[in-house]
Amino acid sequence: MSNFNASRRRVLKTGAIAGAGVALPTIFTASSAAAFTNEPTGSSVTLGFNVPQTGPYADEGADELRAYELAVEHLNGGGDGGMMNTFSSKALQGNGILGKKVEYVTGDTQTKSDAARASAKSMIEKDGAVMITGGSSSGVAIAVQGLCQEAGVIFMAGLTHSNDTTGKDKKANGFRHFFNGYMSGAALAPVLKNLYGTDRVAYHLTADYTWGWTQEESIAAATEALGWQTVNKVRTPLAATDFSSYIAPVLNSGADVLVLNHYGGNMVNSLTNAVQFGLREKVVNGKNFEIVVPLYSRLMAKGAGENVKGIHGSTNWHWTLQDEGSMAFVKSFGTKYGFPPSQAAHTCYVQTLLYADAVERAGSFNPCAVVEALEGFEFDGMGNGPTLYRAEDHQCFKDVLVVRGKENPTSEFDLLEVVEVTPRAQVEYAPDHPMFAGGNLGACNPGA
Amino acid sequence: MDAILLQILNGLDKGSAYALIALGLTLIFGTLGVVNFAHGALFMIGAFCAVTLQRILNLSFELVDETQKDFLGNPLKVKTPYVEAWFGPDIGGSIIDWAVPLAILFAIPIMIGVGYVMERGLIKHFYKRPHADQILVTFGLAIVLQEVVKYFYGANPIQTPAPDALNGVVNLGAAIGMDIVYPVWRVVYFFFAVLIIGGIFSFLQFTTFGMVVRAGMADRETVGLLGINIDRRFTIMFGIAAAVAGLAGVMYTPINSPNYHMGMDFLVLSFVVVVVGGMGSLPGAVLAGFLLGVLESFASMNEVKSLLPGIDQIIIYVVAIIILLTRPRGLMGRKGVMEE
Numbered sequence: 134m135s136n137f138n139a140s141r142r143r144v145l146k147t148g149a150i151a152g153a154g155v156a157l158p159t160i161f162t163a164s165s166a167a168a169f170t171n172e173p174t175g176s177s178v179t180l181g182f183n184v185p186q187t188g189p190y191a192d193e194g195a196d197e198l199r200a201y202e203l204a205v206e207h208l209n210g211g212g213d214g215g216m217m218n219t220f221s222s223k224a225l226q227g228n229g230i231l232g233k234k235v236e237y238v239t240g241d242t243q244t245k246s247d248a249a250r251a252s253a254k255s256m257i258e259k260d261g262a263v264m265i266t267g268g269s270s271s272g273v274a275i276a277v278q279g280l281c282q283e284a285g286v287i288f289m290a291g292l293t294h295s296n297d298t299t300g301k302d303k304k305a306n307g308f309r310h311f312f313n314g315y316m317s318g319a320a321l322a323p324v325l326k327n328l329y330g331t332d333r334v335a336y337h338l339t340a341d342y343t344w345g346w347t348q349e350e351s352i353a354a355a356t357e358a359l360g361w362q363t364v365n366k367v368r369t370p371l372a373a374t375d376f377s378s379y380i381a382p383v384l385n386s387g388a389d390v391l392v393l394n395h396y397g398g399n400m401v402n403s404l405t406n407a408v409q410f411g412l413r414e415k416v417v418n419g420k421n422f423e424i425v426v427p428l429y430s431r432l433m434a435k436g437a438g439e440n441v442k443g444i445h446g447s448t449n450w451h452w453t454l455q456d457e458g459s460m461a462f463v464k465s466f467g468t469k470y471g472f473p474p475s476q477a478a479h480t481c482y483v484q485t486l487l488y489a490d491a492v493e494r495a496g497s498f499n500p501c502a503v504v505e506a507l508e509g510f511e512f513d514g515m516g517n518g519p520t521l522y523r524a525e526d527h528q529c530f531k532d533v534l535v536v537r538g539k540e541n542p543t544s545e546f547d548l549l550e551v552v553e554v555t556p557r558a559q560v561e562y563a564p565d566h567p568m569f570a571g572g573n574l575g576a577c578n579p580g581a
Numbered sequence: 582m583d584a585i586l587l588q589i590l591n592g593l594d595k596g597s598a599y600a601l602i603a604l605g606l607t608l609i610f611g612t613l614g615v616v617n618f619a620h621g622a623l624f625m626i627g628a629f630c631a632v633t634l635q636r637i638l639n640l641s642f643e644l645v646d647e648t649q650k651d652f653l654g655n656p657l658k659v660k661t662p663y664v665e666a667w668f669g670p671d672i673g674g675s676i677i678d679w680a681v682p683l684a685i686l687f688a689i690p691i692m693i694g695v696g697y698v699m700e701r702g703l704i705k706h707f708y709k710r711p712h713a714d715q716i717l718v719t720f721g722l723a724i725v726l727q728e729v730v731k732y733f734y735g736a737n738p739i740q741t742p743a744p745d746a747l748n749g750v751v752n753l754g755a756a757i758g759m760d761i762v763y764p765v766w767r768v769v770y771f772f773f774a775v776l777i778i779g780g781i782f783s784f785l786q787f788t789t790f791g792m793v794v795r796a797g798m799a800d801r802e803t804v805g806l807l808g809i810n811i812d813r814r815f816t817i818m819f820g821i822a823a824a825v826a827g828l829a830g831v832m833y834t835p836i837n838s839p840n841y842h843m844g845m846d847f848l849v850l851s852f853v854v855v856v857v858g859g860m861g862s863l864p865g866a867v868l869a870g871f872l873l874g875v876l877e878s879f880a881s882m883n884e885v886k887s888l889l890p891g892i893d894q895i896i897i898y899v900v901a902i903i904i905l906l907t908r909p910r911g912l913m914g915r916k917g918v919m920e921e
Contacts, residue, residue: 382881
């Protein structure tokens with residue numbers, strides 16, 4: 134009897150362990166045969182493109198998807214090869230990745246963190262995606278980056294500008310090609326100094342979430358270093374549509390510069406409202422009132438129309454750049470789709486090629502091998518000059534563009550003009566810079 | 582003092598939009614007893630009537646200009662709007678410039694038609710169903726409508742400017758020696774809203790049709806027993822309510838560039854306005870619209886936000902709770918109206 138009891142206990146114990154194992158999401162497990170999560174075993178490899186297909190950034194997401202499709206076409210040897218011809222690394226041969234044909238699945242982030250995680254999880258678990266990329270929001274990027282770290286796949290971020298993505302929320306499996314709030318401040322400050330001088334009073338309106346906070350901190354620090362005062366920093370609800378009641382106090386604040394830390398619909402509306410209230414015609418402290426939009430997007434600038442004219446900001450890339458890589462990409466994209474690519478499309482296209490190239494150079498899809506290949510990788514020919522993927526935080530360092538709303542656009546795409554290409558050295562910072570403190574890359578996770 | 586007056590103006594301006602939408606909602610609820618969650622979508626469709634007319638007026642023919650190049654280095658196709666070709670650059674340009682005011686005429690028949698089809702095609706089947714069913718079906722309809730608009734117009738905001746003559750600012754305080762600079766179009770929007778609200782009240786108060794509708798709102802059954810086809814009149818009122826929401830949307834486009842989601846942004850606020858004003862009370866809806874607009878503006882002031890951080894995000898709901906606790910029927914709701 135006692136023997137039976139002991140045996141039963143063992144059976145129950147074993148069953149419980151087995152049950153717990155089965156109950157674990159498959160995302161955190163792998164077959165014993167696989168060396169890492171979703172190791173490609175057939176003749177193809179699947180990438181997961183997680184972009185906003187619905188919601189307020191759907192147009193930006195559609196442009197990202199176009200870029201991904203173009204990148205897949207080029208990787209598989211189709212089209213004219215685009216930036217593969219100008220990329221300094223010559224590991225990619227146009228025969229897929231490591232000889233495997235590149236296939237892809239898409240997910241809809243809806244620009245919501247939970248939806249983005251769910252779609253990324255589905256692409257990893259059900260579709261076997263070995264890499265996830267995309268997104269048009271820092272909140273989404275940080276959420277999906279965390280998921281990819283846990284799941285043991287690589288995350289190549291799309292459009293995310295918050296310092297936190299490669300700051301306090303950085304992860305070993307995550308990489309960002311796009312620039313960030315600090316870089317915007319570092320690039321804009323000298324231009325603002327030349328244009329508006331050192332004796333200015335700034336008023337910030339800031340979208341009340343992670344991206345807005347870090348951009349506000351970065352721009353305020355950069356302009357205060359010039360000698361500017363910051364008279365007020367006002368947080369505005371992300372859901373706000375009419376900013377008139379936030380603009381009105383600016384008129385009597387003594388400020389002579391309004392900094393709009395807004396993106397997307399918020400930027401369109403706040404800038405439109407500011408211009409409506411006559412801020413640009415105002416003279417304060419004996420100086421013309423100025424408006425600054427630190428992060429510009431051509432797609433969004435279109436919504437603000439004539440209101441962007443003469444307004445300065447920064448951008449990661451612009452289709453009018455005349456370097457070989459940019460021209461090759463614009464030609465490929467423009468020929469295929471009939472209009473020039475956005476900065477979101479550019480960063481997504483480049484990220485896909487960079488991932489594929491890293492796999493080729495590493496000779497493996499193993500995330501840890503890819504991480505090793507990308508860390509400290511120096512490259513050129515991708516549109517932003519010589520670029521470094523810094524090992525310490527997985528942030529790309531490259532030239533940043535300062536742009537201005539064009540006074541006399543010649544077409545519906547010709548909304549911004551490049552005022553200055555800020556050299557990489559000017560936007561670099563130490564890995565332990567206080568604005569990026571608090572995070573830890575941790576170790577790469579291969580998943581299996 | 583200037584700042585306070587400015588926020589009052591802002592509040593009245595915001596309140597104009599709330600009041601116009603809430604007025605339509607109340608008209609529909611008061612006549613048909615339907616909780617119409619698709620009403621915000623009607624506001625959005627109105628705005629896109631302006632966008633559509635702007636695009637129609639900008640329909641262009643292309644001429645290849647060999648001297649200029651496009652972004653791919655091919656000869657540039659220069660677009661010239663047909664309107665400018667037909668009427669000359671000056672008159673044609675003016676017609677395009679005045680697209681938004683002209684869209685009022687364009688939107689009225691379209692919105693009445695949309696309202697009629699919506700009521701006859703879908704909502705009439707839910708008159709005798711519980712309010713929860715009505716909310717579900719109209720909310721679903723709102724989502725379908727916004728997705729349809731997004732399919733054709735995209736997700737990004739579309740700039741729809743006011744005519745040049747009505748752009749810019751005006752100093753409303755000049756007469757009293759103060760400096761109260763305010764956008765001209767927002768002043769136009771406020772007076773437009775007052776005109777529409779006045780028109781609706783006059784229509785209901787001084788016409789036989791309006792008298793019958795008011796009688797029907799008070800006692801639908803008795804009016805029906807008198808041999809009056811009250812349903813037909815209520816259908817027309819649905820169309821009028823749709824037109825009011827649509828016109829509010831048309832005139833709102835220069836204030837904020839329209840996007841497919843703008844109806845949803847206003848919907849919840851407008852329902853709060855209706856409830857605060859008193860269900861079924863037209864004056865209540867208008868009063869609450871302006872009141873909540875002004876309170877929302879004051880809550881955005883830095884002095885208020887420094888005392889109560891985040892108050893600008895919740896003020897409307899706080900006020901709604903206080904009013905419903907102290908006056909459960911809302912500001913102007915009457916006993917017995919819309920109560921089972």
